Amino acid sequence: MGLNILLLLFLKLSLLYEIVIADHDHYSFTSMQLASCHEDEKLALLKFKDSFLINKSASGYEGGYPKVLQWNNPQQGETSSGNCCSWDGVECDEETGNVIGLDLSGSCLYGTINSTSTLFNLVHLRRLNLSDNHFNYSLIPTSMGQFSEMTHLDLSASAFSGQVPVEISKMSNLSSLDLSENYLELKNPNMRSLVQNLSTGLEILNLNHVLISSEVPDVLANFTSLTLLGLYDCELQGEFPAKIFQLPNLENLSIGSNSNLSGYLPEFLRPSPLKILNLEGTKFSGSLPSSIQMLDSLELLSASQCHFSGPIPFSLGKLTQLTEIYLGENSLNGSIPSSLQNLTLLTHLGLEYNQMTGPIPSSLRNLTQLIQLRLNRNKFHGPIPQWLSKLNNLKLLGLNHNNLGGTVKFNMFFNMESLTDLQIGHNNLTLLFDEKVYMNATFAKFTTLGLSSCNLLEFPDFLWHQNKLEMLVVESNMLRGPLPIPPPSIKKFLARDNMLTGDISPHYCNLASLDALSLSDNMLSGTIPGCFENSTLLSLLDLRNNSFHGIIPEICKTGGNLEMIDLSDNQLRGHLPRSLSNCMMLQVLAVSNNQLNDVFPSWLGSLPELRLLTLRHNWFHSIIGEPENDMQFPKLQVIDLSYNNFTGELPSQYISNWNSMKAINVISTDVTYMNSILHYIVSGTTRSRLIYLYGITITHKGVERYHVYIQDNFAAIDLSCNRFEGKIPILIGNLKALRSLNLSNNILTGQIPLALENLNDLESLDISQNSLSGAIPQQLSQLGFLSIFDVSHNNLTGPIPHGKQFDAFDNTSFEGNPGLCGALLSKKCENSMLLPPPNSAFEKDDGDSVSQLKLDWKFVLAGYTSGLVVGIILSDLVIVRRHGWLVKIKRRRGRRNWRSWHTD
Incomplete structure (x- = not known):
């Protein structure tokens, strides 16, 4: 009986084994079977491949490789070209063998695609991915429309250009x-x-960086299947439809970097699937809604550089899936809510450039995953808490420009194993360095250190052991003694506004990576090292306000990347080196207050990017001739030739060619300032820059005023204190972007041209100390922004014009003109004296004018300019916020402490 049972079990197990084996063989057979592709489609693919070069640089992302190279390699038992359904990137229909998918993303293809390409012979194609290749700026072929069955089309990052075909x-x-x-x-x-013709079943629509320049169509709110909508940096306008935020399946919405796109975040009435929300750089305004807690799937919130105000809502702490928050450059106030301690997955927190107050809350100590913490440029006070040293994942800590105070033992930062970027300058801190700690400890290697205004008396010794240090900012301290040599890894060394002495060592020539050197406002001497002649990496050289002597080296002798050169306020002599004409990236050249002896450097006119040229207070001389062609100084906005010995007539031919002074293109209505971007970092959705701001010194009535910022739309001419003669050219009336015009202290004759009435944005006009005659044109009273006006010490006659602007000027603006009369002078006008009639003889310019820009300024700029100075913002976000004009006054050339700085 027992034997029968065992036999029965054996038979059943044997049968089960056979079934399993048979089933396995069945699936093995079917899984190994591949549909055989059609010969015509195989030939089309091979010809498509052969129409391109394989260039590894054509694919920019990591992991790209030329998939098509193996298409010619047959598999065993197949024809010479193989079965194309087995080729890398090719997908076939299992039943028909038709090619229905082609994924050649990152395949290093270089060339063009036109409508005759054999790609369009693949008429059954449903999925096409050609992203991350280089199609040489060709148009998207109109034949794409033949793919009527297409469901997925990805042409991203492949150097297509032109209009998207209908x-x-x-x-x-x-x-x-x-x-x-x-x-x-x-x-x-x-x-x-485009949107109206697409199916409302569309799930992904990514148009990031496509130039759209229109409003966002509200019909997009009907696309209820959308999971991703990308409209980043598209020059969108108008108000963003709030209903789009309520789309039931939308997970990724990116509409940032559209400075003319406005809107608001609505109250969210139900939970939203949004995971990524990017509003960075738009005009979204109001406060962050308290109902933001309904975005409970949100992982990334980027709303920096918007116009949000008010406090951060407590409910933000309920979004526990958040890993990145960027709220920098808004008008947020109040303290950091304690609820943020719940965001334990947070890796990036950016609250810089706001008006946040209070101490750094201890609740942030729970955020142990933080990689970046940006609290710079707020109003935080109290000490730097010791618990920050427990955030072992922190790589970047930005606390600069706050009201933090107390004594900080620097070794707390040595204990932070991951910390490489530390910015604590411009607070009220006193730093203590314990040599025993940092000489024996193995601590993280810094790449960036911002220690400006930290009351440093000497360079800490540990700096010279930082062999990965790339950026060192120690400005506005009390550092003294010889100029040290930074570590060989240094790229940016910014040590201005200290008391350093001696010369620049030749060892600086061995700093192979140095691209920014700022040593202005010290007590350095000697000559400028000749090795700078061969530096092609340097983008900034700022040596102003020292005691350097000798000649200027042949900078840019072999070309280079210099954007800013400031050698003002030294004792340099000789000629401007002609090699400067090779500095094709140069935006600013400032050599004011030296002993240079040369003629006007007309050869600088070939520099395509030059915006600011100051030759003030030197021994430049002779007549300024005519330009070689009409394209000289194409981007010049600011020129200062004052306090030299130029002669002859005013340079009318140059004036007529200064097109950037006729109209300055303003991309955004936000206030921005002239600057050079010296460093650019992308981290998450945050774009950080090291920015140098241009500053100018303006002279009016013998008083020099330094203005820390120059707005991007500022244009100025200062030709004062020379020996120019003749009439004021009426061509100046074409320079309608001018904010400041100074022609004082010359030998000019003739009348004040009525053409000046066209300078509707003019804020400062100084034509004093000349030999001008005739009446002051009544039409000048219509210049609504004119706040500084000086015609003193000429031969003018007749009544002073009436008007809101003119009635506000003091009598010193008109003194020294015995023939003038008016309420502001002791000489009153008789009733019989008539105001001068409008002059109709002046002919308007022939189309060079543009609509006037009427932007508010806190301070009116006068005279104009000399000595460029640099303000620095270290690792701050893209758009420099407006902090107003900082003005200091000096009557003569000062050595120190006459400026206000924004650094770090």
């Missing part, structure tokens, strides 16, 4: 369309017509 909108089955990261525009068809 045929794309006819692909009515698309569920995913990605045209981002190219050089495309969407104007005809525009975005509305």
